[in-house]
Every structure is written in structure tokens, then in C-alpha cells.
Amino acid sequence: MLQRFYAADKGVYGSSGVAYKDDLYEAVNGKWEKKAKIPADRAGAGGFNDLSIDVENKLISDLNKMGELESTTDKPELQEAVRFFQLALDFGRRKKQKMAPVMPLLKRAIELKDFADLNAQAGSWYETFPVPFQFSVEPDMKDTAHNAVYAYGPGLILPDMTYYADDNPNRDTLLATWREMAVKLLVAAKFSEKDAERMADGALKFDRSLVPFSKSGEEWADYPAMYNPEPLDKFLTHSEMLNFRKFLDDLLPEEPSQIIVTEPRFFEHFNEVVNARTFRLLHDWMIIRFLIHASKYLSNDLRKVGDTFHRAITGSQKSPNKTKSAYYATNDYFDEVIGQYYGEKYFGDDARQDVRKMIDTMIKVYEDRLAHNDWLSEATRKSAIDKLEKIVVKVGYPDKLRPLYSEFKVDRQASLFDNVQEFDTLILRDMFAKLAKPVDRTEWGMPGSLVNAQYDPSRNDITFPAAILQSPFYSLKHSASRNYGGIGAVIAHEISHAFDNNGAKFDAYGNLKDWWTKEDLANFTKRTEAMVAEFDGLPYAGGKVNGKLILGENVADLGGMSAALEAAKQSKGVDLRAFFINWARVWRGKYTQANMTARLATDPHAPNVLRANMQPRNFQEFYDAFDVQPGDGMYMDPKKRVHIW
Known part of the structure; x- marks a missing residue:
């Protein structure tokens, strides 16, 4: 059970014994965080990290099996990936070659x-x-x-x-x-x-x-x-x-x-x-x-030397082992190939269709919210809805690989470094050749095996790789409320990027274009400044949050939660406690001090604990769900709550 009730208090407590209304993140994740251990070769644990480890373990196992029986795949691009993995894994040869x-x-x-x-x-x-x-x-x-x-x-x-x-x-x-x-x-x-x-x-x-x-x-x-x-x-x-x-x-x-x-x-x-x-x-x-x-x-010793500075920046204690490093090298060059394989094997079509339905629902919710928006003019509202309707949705993995991958041929007689040099040249030449070609809007910005999601303002498309479409974000076994608090909010988050402080400056076809009235833009800017103020200067990891750096992601989090909440309320058996609890669960994370310091300076996302705790405070539904009152830790004065989309 995630929660238990105390007779002495009408509030609801998480498994850590902390009340949701005092600290949502701690109530949901506190007990886990005390026991969680950061893997020695990583800079963090929880949420995204744990899913990434599970994905890479599956793929390493599969690549090893395919390496033993090369006839197990009839896809030439995947076969080259297997050969590259085998070459990268031959550390005996790499040791002999040295420099x-x-x-x-x-x-x-x-x-x-x-x-x-x-x-x-x-x-x-x-x-x-x-x-x-x-x-x-x-x-x-x-x-x-x-x-x-x-x-x-x-x-x-x-x-x-x-x-x-x-x-x-x-x-x-x-x-x-x-x-x-x-x-x-x-x-x-x-x-x-x-x-x-x-x-x-x-x-x-x-x-x-x-x-x-x-x-x-x-x-x-x-x-x-x-x-x-x-x-x-x-x-x-x-x-x-x-x-x-x-x-x-x-x-x-x-x-x-x-x-x-x-x-x-x-x-x-x-x-x-x-x-x-x-x-x-x-x-x-x-x-x-x-x-x-x-x-x-190069050799394992040289690989570890070359990883020294990265470890210092992230705070990880040691380099990935030989097998993981071979997998990472393979994924660097064959990520789309491996992602397609992962999606086809581990992400069923039933789940793909279910996620598409959720996306369609979220887009309709967003359209309704825009149609009834009370601070946009009619002209800006119509342009916003037009942009929303033209968003291209990519779910799971690409059905067709880019032609570039057919050019990757592993030379087993050459060194791993020489193969990498050849591939790097092919990648560069392919990229530069695009100047004489029209933009290919079918290209994916993320492989199916990546635990992430994205919105591309220049293409006006959203991508949800197969790897993120699993628990705790999503499962066919979860309730609708729990799914909306996880992947639903992520979906709406990416849609919201079309209307964040950056995305709002690009039109329906991804062109940088001024499509707002001056009055609407001034109103929007005022609202985003309130979001900057809500986060700016908050203490974290011995430093302070830069509200301007994380503005775009915060606007997307706010819009994502707003739309996901609306969709959850329209579903059968709505349970908003489950919605908010899963929202906090997906942001579970424990990181090294060095990693937190680096992210505070460079990451456009708010720290996980603040993503979990700050955004719910802007919504009355959270206060109603957990009976949050003035004096409770999660309470925020209504005048300070931010509302944009």
C-alpha cells in the first residue's frame, strides 16, 4: 500500500509517514529515497534512471544472443549493429592495439x-x-x-x-x-x-x-x-x-x-x-x-582514463563495465536501429494504440481549453488551435529507418576506432548533404529505446519513444487516473511546449513567426514572469534555482498538469489522489552532489523534487484531494498560484 490513514489525523500519509499535504514528494518517495542506492557507474537512481537500466539490460542481453547466432535477424542494419557490438566488446584485441x-x-x-x-x-x-x-x-x-x-x-x-x-x-x-x-x-x-x-x-x-x-x-x-x-x-x-x-x-x-x-x-x-x-x-x-x-x-585502461573528467562532473564512482561501454558505443551509432528493434519486441501494438488514444484525448482537451480561454483574443486563439491541430504525433519507434544506416558496414579487420572514424565521416556527410534537400519531417529526434519524450518547435511534432511508455509512467494495468498522472501529464507537457515561452514564437509549421497580438503577448509574458518568480531562488543542492533557465519546462509542466487533470476528471472512476501520487512517483530521483550541481547550472528542467511539489500547488484540485489548508507545507496563497494554459 502506498498510503495509510491515521485515526488521529484526517490527513492522508504516504508510506514514509509524511502527509501528502505537507510534502507530496517526501510522502510518496521518502521511504524509497532512504533505501535507494546510486549505481557506482551512474550519477543517479530512480524514475528515468531505473527504466534506462532495465532497457539497456534487455538490449545487452539480446545483442549478446544475436552475436552468438548471427542468423537470428534478417535485418541488415541490425546485423551491422550486432557486429559493431562484438567488435567493441573485444577488449582483448583492443588491449593489444593500445594507442x-x-x-x-x-x-x-x-x-x-x-x-x-x-x-x-x-x-x-x-x-x-x-x-x-x-x-x-x-x-x-x-x-x-x-x-x-x-x-x-x-x-x-x-x-x-x-x-x-x-x-x-x-x-x-x-x-x-x-x-x-x-x-x-x-x-x-x-x-x-x-x-x-x-x-x-x-x-x-x-x-x-x-x-x-x-x-x-x-x-x-x-x-x-x-x-x-x-x-x-x-x-x-x-x-x-x-x-x-x-x-x-x-x-x-x-x-x-x-x-x-x-x-x-x-x-x-x-x-x-x-x-x-x-x-x-x-x-x-x-x-x-x-x-x-x-x-x-581504445583499450580498457585508456577508456577509463578518458572517462575521468566525466566521472568528476557527474559524481559517478566508476566507469561503466566493458559490456556496458560496448553497448553505449553501439547505441551511439545505431540508436535508431536498436530503438526500432526494442519497440517491435517490447512495445506491443495494443499499448501503441492505447497511447495514441490518450494523445488524441489530450489534444481534444487542449483544444477545448484554448477555445474557452479567457485571456486570448479570437485571432490568437484561432492560430493556437490551428497549431495544435497540425502537431505531428510519433509514438513508439519509427517504422522506417533513415537511409544513412544502410551505409554503415562494419570492417571486422579494422580497429574499433577506425570503424568509428568511418561512421563519423558518413554521419557528417549525410548531415551536410541535407542542405540541397527539403526537410524530412518524418525523421525522429529520439530512438524508441530512449526513456524520454520531446517536442520539436521547428517541426511542430511530439515524440514518445517506446521506452518511456511503461510503468510508472504508463501501463495497461494502471487506472486511468494513475496513467494520466504519469504519461498523460508527460504527453500534455510535450503539447504544452508548443505554447511555452519558446514554442509560442513558432507557428503551426514550425516557422519562427509572430502570430500573437501585442496585447496577448504582453499578457502571456506577464504570466510567464509569474512562473519565473515562483521558482527563482528556491534552494536546492547547496545552490539556488535559476527561474529563467527552467522557464520553458516549467510552463510545459504547468500546462501538462492542467490538461492531464482535465482528462482524468473526464475518465471513469476518477481518483485525483492517485493522479497526484503518480505525478510525484515519476519524478522520484536520487543524485550525486556533483550531478545536482551540474544540473542546477545547465538543465532547463526544474529539479525533480521541485517538479513534484511546486506544480500541484497551482491547482485547486490538489487542495481538494488532500484537504490542504493554510499552514500545511504544500499550501500556496491563491494570489501566487500561476495559471497559463
């Missing part, structure tokens, strides 16, 4: 003399080594039927620029850990200890020069701010040393008329970061980043 697989490319990197040399091999270099910028081909935010070229900065060593602040207690320790890891990899690659230390210091100095011009997590949370198109000729002037035109000519099937700059501050100051004086530092940075990436596909 040998990377040495030819490393020699090429070491011999790089100057920017002229780099420009001469622009395209082939970009396909192989890190560079201080990134190009990507994605749907044009203002014309999503066509693809466009986007330019990004290179990213920082630490998770967010806020980590570099002088008062950040983790900065120096983390950078020292990264330096130690870099030195070990360089020494393993036959550099002297002295040179290795000099190169690590040089790379850190280059990384530090990027900080003033990089975006923070809060800035990245503003999607429209990424859209800064520049005519090609103007973009080319950003660097005096790197020939951007040569890179673009080598990589793209045709010359773009413009480049969409996602980080204007970085490219405006590009020459301050990348110039003749900094070439040596950049060179060190490129070599070390190359080795860190390569280490995942």
Missing part, C-alpha cells in the same frame, strides 16, 4: 604547422579533428521546409560558463582533474611528461579565452535568440586566419547564401580567440580533445 589505431591521425595532427596548413586541408580536417567552431545543417527557423547552415562555437570544458566564476568552489578541482586526464592520455600517446603538461596548460588557456564570449545555459534556453542570419560574405569576415569559405566549399554540396549564427558574441570576437598568437594553444586544444574522444574506442 596504435590513433597514431596515424595523431601524427597528422602533430605535423600541422600553421593556419595555412589547416586551411589547405579544411574539409578533411573538419571530418577528423576538433575545430574552434561548428557548422550544422538544420531546418531554417523561419522557413522550416528548407534546410540552412548554422554556425556554433566549440563549447567549453566545464559544463557552463558559470563554473568559471572566481567564487565557484568546483572550478579549480574540476580543471585540475581535466588536466591530469589530458596529461595521462598524452603520455600514453608517446609525448614526454614535460610536453604533455605544457600542452594541457595550453589547452586550458585556450578554453579560458572562450569563456567571455560563450553562452550560458540561461542564454541557450532562449531558442529564438539563436536565429541570427548573416549574408555569407559578412560571415566570412569573422576570421582573419581560418578560411571559412574553404571549409564550407569542402563540406557542403552547394554554397549557402547565408549562415545562421547561433552565438553572435563568439563570432564577433573570433579573431581575439583564434589568431597567430594563439595557434599553439589551439593546436594543443585540438590534439587533446581528439585523444579524449578517441580513448572511448
